[in-house]
Amino acid sequence: MVRLGALGVGLVFVLALLWGAVQPRDAVTPDPVRALHLAPTEIEWSYRGPGNLGIFGTFDRGQLQRGFQVYKEICSACHSIHRVAFRDLAALGFSAPEIKAIAKGYDIPSIDEKTGEPTTRKGLPSDKFPLVYANEIAARAAQNGALPPDLSLITKAREDGPNYVHSLITGYRDAPANWKVPDGLYYNPYFRSLNVAMPPPLAADGQVTYADGTKGTKDQYARDVATFLTWTAEPKLEARKSTGVAAVLFLLIMTGLGYLSYKRVWADIKRKPASI
Amino acid sequence: MSFPWAKHYEPTTDFGRYMDSRLPLPRLVYGALGAGYPTPKNLNYFYNFGVLAGVALVIQIITGVVLGMHYAANTGIAFDSVEFIMRDVNNGWMLRYMHAVGASFFFAVVYVHIFRGLYYGSYKPPREVLWLLGLVIFLLMMATAFMGYVLVWGQMSFWGATVITNLFSAVPIVGEAIHTWLLGGFSPDNATLNRFFSLHYLLPFIIFGVIILHVWALHIPGSNNPTGVDVKGPQDTVPFHPYYTAKDFFGLGVYLTIFAIFVFFLPNALGEVDNYIPANPLSTPPHIVPEWYLLPFYAILKAFTTNFLFIPAKLWGVLAMLSAILLLFFLPWLDTSPVRSNSYRPLNRIFFWVLVADCILLGVCGGKLAEEPWVRIGQLASAYYFAHFLIIIPLIARFEKTLPLPNSISESVLAKYGRTPPPGSAGSFGGTMPQPAE
Known part of the structure; x- marks a missing residue:
């Protein structure tokens, strides 16, 4: 009875599926976006360690500071990093007074102590980086309808994030003849829809002057800021990897000892056939 | 319950005996x-x-x-x-x-x-x-x-x-x-x-x-x-x-x-x-997908694209996704073969691996956008999934010629070591009839 019922149910499901499978399909026109879209270029990142494997390797403090500088001088005009606090910058190698000075350079929304009216005050190390726009409507109003995303998590929120950021900001080019770019947008084959509202942020070499003497090229800016944004997305990346190396080493030793004791415990059982 | 030769817990300390007559947790x-x-x-x-x-x-x-x-x-x-x-x-x-x-x-x-x-x-x-x-x-x-x-x-x-x-x-x-x-x-x-x-x-x-x-x-x-x-x-x-x-x-x-x-x-x-x-x-988002471990079921949900027997495609998908799991509850009564292990079921073993491949294929389909050829592949893979459990397994159980079973576990272990059991013990390999699972 169970088997008869199963046969019936099975036949109904199979027929329903096959009926769907034999239906003619609408003709599909190939998506031009997919033909022009490019995957990000793979880059050797210093923080990914030997072989770009992501097992060893730490952030280069100098590079993080340069990336922060690029962010501050270029990206921060439109993009916030609201999940990062000024105090977190200690991880970039900044000293406490330096962090205090950086924080002071930002106005933080506040309430006037006497009148209770909304006002602003100087930033403190405990504050988060403020938003560039108070809300989405304000951002879109100022940006011709586009919304510049917060960059705190951007390298985790995009496929192949660090490579994507690097490729995107260096990847602007003229659109091919068969692609029409709407007014106010820019052609970028690394962007999902190919038309990005963000103007090319890196205009020319030498746009940012590095204090540490590193040569300022567009590619260098892109690498530095992508590294910085990898840090903002995962400030605990170094702790994660160093803990991981220790944990895996410990577990390998433990597993090895476990294997030896397993072999020893079972030795008499596995030997038995010979003695019978 | 346990086998008659199971060893029994014997408390060795005074405290062990004390606990054993009050809360026999160590015994458990x-x-x-x-x-x-x-x-x-x-x-x-x-x-x-x-x-x-x-x-x-x-x-x-x-x-x-x-x-x-x-x-x-x-x-x-x-x-x-x-x-x-x-x-x-x-x-x-x-x-x-x-x-x-x-x-x-x-x-x-x-x-x-x-x-x-x-x-x-x-x-x-x-x-x-x-x-x-x-x-x-x-x-x-x-x-x-x-x-x-x-x-x-x-x-x-x-x-x-x-x-x-x-x-x-x-x-x-x-x-x-x-x-x-x-x-x-x-x-x-x-x-x-x-x-x-x-x-x-x-x-x-x-x-x-x-x-x-x-x-x-x-x-x-x-x-x-x-x-x-x-x-x-x-x-x-x-x-x-x-x-x-x-x-x-x-x-x-x-x-x-x-x-x-x-x-x-x-x-x-x-x-x-x-x-x-x-x-x-x-x-x-341009592409909504569940976590990888739910993708095969998601593929079955998406596989129904046409209304059938006056039931809308969406309801078919929901029924099928639910049935894909519920049918497993009936498996002990669908597979009536007296032999348990696929090591002694040459035909069922082939279909077992087809099922494994089918489930992986369903997982791949579940993660793809709804476009050809993946929709059709998903439909065929889903059809196989249902056919496997509801049609093929009962039929195999009925018609399969199974291999002879070893007389006992220890005999099969000895055979693995290339040794024959001593005379008077479990017996030899050949000609043993499959034993009922009960």
């Missing part, structure tokens, strides 16, 4: 996991996965309870609280990655455990109830994992919740009412998030309870084994401790090492990048 442990539990001696590494699944659940509960101390189930701050855990809670990043990767690993381990059971016929008498309880655990796991994924309140959380809860609206007449009742509104919102958090905290403990029943049901007939032949005597078994405790410890070490590699070096490899974007009800 001794009989369930200690030297008092005789276990077939030929279990292979696939039999480690039950213990691993238990460990995976414990890891989820421990990390989850601590994460719950820092998480805020409110749509306004849920995503921020997760990032707070990642950035400012001591080792919060490790707890969260362990919990997120742990969910994937729990499913991976349980899938191996289920397919192990399918291969060696562990669902057959006298272990049907054990199998049914396992499926209940599987269903509870899927509900728990789904709700846990929503708690992050990222884009994929929100839109996954929208898609999955929408399935209930496919039910005729009362569907919309059920949908609204489950969500506490017309779309996922604060009420939904709050109840999902409550249930996500509750269900693991229910899973734990069902696992106790599952282990109890295991200990009545004892473990199945790769030959599928019943235990005949003391020569077929070894005490669980120290033999399987040692083997399980080694297996656990391998598991934890692979787990650690993912947690510390590939923590986001199994997740969706879109879930690092805060939920936005006004912006639909």
Whole structure:
């Protein structure tokens, strides 16, 4: 009875599926976006360690500071990093007074102590980086309808994030003849829809002057800021990897000892056939 | 129950005797996991996965309870609280990655455990109830994992919740009412998030309870084994401790090492990048997909594209997805072959591997956009899935010519070592008729 019922149910499901499978399909026109879209270029990142494997390797403090500088001088005009606090910058190698000075350079929304009216005050190390726009409507109003995303998590929120950021900001080019770019947008084959509202942020070499003497090229800016944004997305990346190396080493030793004791415990059982 | 030759717990200290006549907890442990539990001696590494699944659940509960101390189930701050855990809670990043990767690993381990059971016929008498309880655990796991994924309140959380809860609206007449009742509104919102958090905290403990029943049901007939032949005597078994405790410890070490590699070096490899974007009800992601472990069922849901027999395609999909799991409850009565292990079922063994390939193919289809050729492949793969369990398995059970079974576990172990059993013991290999599973 169970088997008869199963046969019936099975036949109904199979027929329903096959009926769907034999239906003619609408003709599909190939998506031009997919033909022009490019995957990000793979880059050797210093923080990914030997072989770009992501097992060893730490952030280069100098590079993080340069990336922060690029962010501050270029990206921060439109993009916030609201999940990062000024105090977190200690991880970039900044000293406490330096962090205090950086924080002071930002106005933080506040309430006037006497009148209770909304006002602003100087930033403190405990504050988060403020938003560039108070809300989405304000951002879109100022940006011709586009919304510049917060960059705190951007390298985790995009496929192949660090490579994507690097490729995107260096990847602007003229659109091919068969692609029409709407007014106010820019052609970028690394962007999902190919038309990005963000103007090319890196205009020319030498746009940012590095204090540490590193040569300022567009590619260098892109690498530095992508590294910085990898840090903002995962400030605990170094702790994660160093803990991981220790944990895996410990577990390998433990597993090895476990294997030896397993072999020893079972030795008499596995030997038995010979003695019978 | 246990085998008659099982050793019995004997307290050796005064305190042991005192406790044994008041709360015989040591006796329980001794009989369930200690030297008092005789276990077939030929279990292979696939039999480690039950213990691993238990460990995976414990890891989820421990990390989850601590994460719950820092998480805020409110749509306004849920995503921020997760990032707070990642950035400012001591080792919060490790707890969260362990919990997120742990969910994937729990499913991976349980899938191996289920397919192990399918291969060696562990669902057959006298272990049907054990199998049914396992499926209940599987269903509870899927509900728990789904709700846990929503708690992050990222884009994929929100839109996954929208898609999955929408399935209930496919039910005729009362569907919309059920949908609204489950969500506490017309779309996922604060009420939904709050109840999902409550249930996500509750269900693991229910899973734990069902696992106790599952282990109890295991200990009545004892473990199945790769030959599928019943235990005949003391020569077929070894005490669980120290033999399987040692083997399980080694297996656990391998598991934890692979787990650690993912947690510390590939923590986001199994997740969706879109879930690092805060939920936005006004912006639909281009491609909504569940976590990988639900993809085969998602593929079956998507496979129904045309109305059939006056039933709309959406309702077909929901019915099929539900049936894809529910039909497993009937498996012990669909597969009537008296031989348990596929080692002695040459035809069923081929179809077992076809099923494995089919499930992987379904998983691939589930992750693809709805376009050709993947829609058609998904439809054919889904059709095979149903045909396999509901049509092919009962037919094979009826017509398959099975191979001769070894007379006993120890005989098959001896054969593996290339030795013949001594005269007067279990007998020889050839000409043995398959024995009924009962």
